[in-house]
Amino acid sequence: MPELRGTTKGPVLTRWFGTDNLHTLDVYEKLGGYGAMRKALTTMNPDQIVQEVKDSGLRGRGGADFSTGVKWSLMPKESALPMHLVVNADESEPGSAKDRYLMENSPHMLLEGIGIAAFAIRSHQAWIYIRGEYDGPYERLVTAIGEMKKKGYIGPKPFGADWPLDVRIFRGHGAYICGEEGALLESLEGKRAQPRAWKPPYPAQKGVWNRPTTVNNVETISTVPWIIENGGAAYAKLGTEKSHGTRMFTVSGHVQRPGNYEMEIGKTYRDLIEGLAGGALPGHTIKAWWPGGSSSPVMPGDLLDTTTDLDGVKNVANLKSHPQPPLNMGGRAFATMGGSGGVIVMDESFCMVKAAHRLLQFYAHESCGKCTPCRVGGNWAVRAYERILSGEGGTEDLGILDRIQDGLQAGRCLCGLGDAAGWVIASTLTHYRSEYEEHALHNVCSAEMAAVNATSPLAGRTNA
Numbered sequence: 001m002p003e004l005r006g007t008t009k010g011p012v013l014t015r016w017f018g019t020d021n022l023h024t025l026d027v028y029e030k031l032g033g034y035g036a037m038r039k040a041l042t043t044m045n046p047d048q049i050v051q052e053v054k055d056s057g058l059r060g061r062g063g064a065d066f067s068t069g070v071k072w073s074l075m076p077k078e079s080a081l082p083m084h085l086v087v088n089a090d091e092s093e094p095g096s097a098k099d100r101y102l103m104e105n106s107p108h109m110l111l112e113g114i115g116i117a118a119f120a121i122r123s124h125q126a127w128i129y130i131r132g133e134y135d136g137p138y139e140r141l142v143t144a145i146g147e148m149k150k151k152g153y154i155g156p157k158p159f160g161a162d163w164p165l166d167v168r169i170f171r172g173h174g175a176y177i178c179g180e181e182g183a184l185l186e187s188l189e190g191k192r193a194q195p196r197a198w199k200p201p202y203p204a205q206k207g208v209w210n211r212p213t214t215v216n217n218v219e220t221i222s223t224v225p226w227i228i229e230n231g232g233a234a235y236a237k238l239g240t241e242k243s244h245g246t247r248m249f250t251v252s253g254h255v256q257r258p259g260n261y262e263m264e265i266g267k268t269y270r271d272l273i274e275g276l277a278g279g280a281l282p283g284h285t286i287k288a289w290w291p292g293g294s295s296s297p298v299m300p301g302d303l304l305d306t307t308t309d310l311d312g313v314k315n316v317a318n319l320k321s322h323p324q325p326p327l328n329m330g331g332r333a334f335a336t337m338g339g340s341g342g343v344i345v346m347d348e349s350f351c352m353v354k355a356a357h358r359l360l361q362f363y364a365h366e367s368c369g370k371c372t373p374c375r376v377g378g379n380w381a382v383r384a385y386e387r388i389l390s391g392e393g394g395t396e397d398l399g400i401l402d403r404i405q406d407g408l409q410a411g412r413c414l415c416g417l418g419d420a421a422g423w424v425i426a427s428t429l430t431h432y433r434s435e436y437e438e439h440a441l442h443n444v445c446s447a448e449m450a451a452v453n454a455t456s457p458l459a460g461r462t463n464a
């Protein structure tokens with residue numbers, strides 16, 4: 001059984017976590033698992049399922065927050081071509097490990113969700129595109145699929161319904177870009193993983209092998225059995241008026257209890273970071289936190305009371321005492337985003353310029369190279385950071401970084417990877433500009449000096 005440290009039992013996804021051998025079909029079914037798939041296939045039609053998911057208000061948990069029910073309703077009701085459900089289990093976002101956690105602990109919850117979702121979109125073929133390094137979840141899923149086939153839950157007549165289902169797993173090779181849905185579909189087709197220049201028709205019309213396709217995240221699909229079992233209205237009662245349900249958060253970095261947590265949407269990041277994850281390490285204070293993996297703009301430590309719903313994280317008014325960051329999405333200013341739920345926490349001992357440098361190295365390395373701003377901008381930014389951090393930079397480098405972030409954002413790249421790289425620069429420059437200036441002008445790092453002082457045997461002693 002994988003370690004459950006740092007985990008709460010939430011009401012939806014993790015309600016059975018901690019039960020011995022939950023990953024086996026026997027135990028999952030004894031707890032009530034597969035009841036929702038049986039109900040969907042034997043008592044409901046696809047349109048009723050889609051409506052139930054629409055009523056639930058469930059939004060995609062892969063980062064884009066798109067309504068799941070609406071996405072499913074875009075699939076054609078009739079198609080001469082086979083239709084596909086593709087589950088995005090690539091999870092390469094720095095700071096995010098919740099999909100791995102769900103698949104490892106409860107692979108049948110995902111597979112039951114796949115059974116229901118495939119039926120709802122009238123597809124007989126489902127794929128799980130899984131990150132190459134995820135050996136544990138992969139093995140659990142292979143075994144679980146074997147158990148389902150033995151029982152007939154995957155096969156010609158699942159639960160006696162005249163609706164054959166096949167589920168296959170495709171292993172990626174660990175590239176971040178493979179999580180972007182267009183690149184993922186290219187990779188599934190055996191091609192180089194590069195984003196598609198999406199214009200209508202979207203994947204629901206022309207997805208993998210040009211066939212109607214729905215792509216959904218692991219957590220999104222794992223939520224579906226609960227919704228079908230309890231009803232969309234029951235799910236919609238959880239959370240806030242506009243953001244329904246619960247979601248998984250992975251908390252990592254400078255906290256006492258890093259781990260995966262399920263929490264109702266609408267509670268605050270303080271509830272999560274200081275409550276569930278135990279708060280800062282003894283003697284330290286939280287300086288920065290990323291709400292949705294490193295691809296979401298960073299937030300300062302004094303804004304932990306931001307709520308986890310859409311209105312909370314995106315609301316620029318929440319930045320009150322802070323200058324509004326020059327971030328925009330489709331022309332609209334926003335503070336940050338819930339993204340994949342990967343919450344990274346850093347305390348005062350960590351230098352934000354070094355953090356941004358490290359992240360830009362990641363984005364430059366992971367750029368697929370298809371579009372120019374991302375291919376070129378990331379590397380330029382890394383060079384500017386190298387100059388600043390080696391003491392050879394100057395204020396002109398801050399101007400260069402500012403221009404690079406502007407060139408990466410606001411739809412100038414083919415996919416969100418470029419925006420993410422731009423937001424790292426923009427948000428750290430906005431909230432931690434003084435640290436940039438210290439490095440660029442004086443070759444000084446106050447964060448590192450604070451860390452050294454804190455660990456010195458003279459710590460706490462005055463000169464008096």
Ligand SMILES: Cc1cc2nc3c(=O)[nH]c(=O)nc-3n(C[C@H](O)[C@H](O)[C@H](O)COP(=O)(O)O)c2cc1C
Binds near residue numbers: 064215216217
């Ligand atoms: C660079 C990049 C990486 C992404 N990686 C993932 C990922 O690992 N898993 C995921 O579910 N979505 C990822 N996404 C979002 C997907 O493109 C897509 O929106 C999502 O899989 C849709 O599922 P959902 O509607 O259930 O959220 C990524 C997007 C970008 C731009």
